[in-house]
Amino acid sequence: MSDYILTASVRHDLGKGASRRLRRANEQVPAIIYGGEQAPQAIAVDKTRFYKAIEEEAFFSSVITLEVEGKAQQVVVRDLQRHPYKPLVTHADFMRIDATHEITMRVPLHVVNEESCKGIKDEGGELHVLSNEVEISCLPKDLPDYLEIDIAEVSLGTTLHLSDLNLPAGVTLVALTHGEDHDNAVLSVTQAKVRGDDSDAEDGDAAEGEEGEGSAE
Numbered sequence: 001m002s003d004y005i006l007t008a009s010v011r012h013d014l015g016k017g018a019s020r021r022l023r024r025a026n027e028q029v030p031a032i033i034y035g036g037e038q039a040p041q042a043i044a045v046d047k048t049r050f051y052k053a054i055e056e057e058a059f060f061s062s063v064i065t066l067e068v069e070g071k072a073q074q075v076v077v078r079d080l081q082r083h084p085y086k087p088l089v090t091h092a093d094f095m096r097i098d099a100t101h102e103i104t105m106r107v108p109l110h111v112v113n114e115e116s117c118k119g120i121k122d123e124g125g126e127l128h129v130l131s132n133e134v135e136i137s138c139l140p141k142d143l144p145d146y147l148e149i150d151i152a153e154v155s156l157g158t159t160l161h162l163s164d165l166n167l168p169a170g171v172t173l174v175a176l177t178h179g180e181d182h183d184n185a186v187l188s189v190t191q192a193k194v195r196g197d198d199s200d201a202e203d204g205d206a207a208e209g210e211e212g213e214g215s216a217e
Contacts, residue, residue: 004053004064011042029089033066033075036096043068045092054080054089058145061107066094074140076105097140104174107144108133109165109186113152119189123156126192130185134162135174142170149187159188 008031028044045066053059059077066075075094083090097103109132119125134147147165154160161183162173175182 004059004062005067006045006050006053006064007067008043008045009069011044029092031092031094033068033073033094033096036098038096041068050092051089057108061105061143061145063097063140063143064094074099076103099140102137102139103143104135104137105143106133106135108146109149110146111149111151111187113150117151117154117189119151119154119156119158124192125156125189127151128188128190130187134165134186136167136171137174137177138168138171142168144168144171151187151189154189156189156191159185161185 009028011030027047029047029050031043031045032040033043034040043066053064062076064075064077066073074097076097077092078095079093080089081091082088109129111127111129114120114127117125117127120127136144136147147167149160149165151160162175163183165173165186167173175184
């Protein structure tokens with residue numbers, strides 16, 4: 001689990017106008033913390049460290065230490081609102097976590113050893129990734145940055161499902177708690193499609209045209 005530390009201050013000036021003024025100052029990002037036994041709290045997160053953190057995939061599946069005016073809280077990201085066309089985050093939602101209670105998060109899937117995959121390298125197949133992330137449940141201390149799928153020994157015609165994933169200790173897949181019908185496919189190695197030569201297609205079109213002209217005569 002990666003370590004991220006963000007600093008923030010309490011927002012006392014609220015409303016859309018206050019948020020716009022905060023964004024124009026270009027030093028902080030409007031945000032809110034909610035969850036747990038405490039009331040929701042409007043905050044402003046220091047922009048420089050926050051923008052650096054959101055460039056990393058692991059940030060979105062990590063427990064974050066949020067220091068609000070010197071008081072540390074453990075949180076996870078629940079939502080980011082982005083500007084429709086500018087590379088700006090307009091608002092962030094953080095949820096407080098409790099070390100003794102499980103949390104539900106979406107984490108990315110990382111496929112490894114594609115270059116040495118038996119079904120691709122030796123059998124001429126191609127990889128189809130059907131899911132880029134999965135929903136898991138675990139204690140905060142067990143939260144992984146991602147789940148790895150090693151396909152080195154995967155043969156042509158194989159489909160891997162959620163139940164085929166290797167999970168770290170203490171981690172469960174939420175979908176599988178709903179029954180076998182939710183054991184969705186996550187990737188497959190299938191026969192590569194044969195694409196016709198463009199020149200052959202052009203020759204065929206030309207031949208059809210000549211036949212058409214001959215019949216017209």
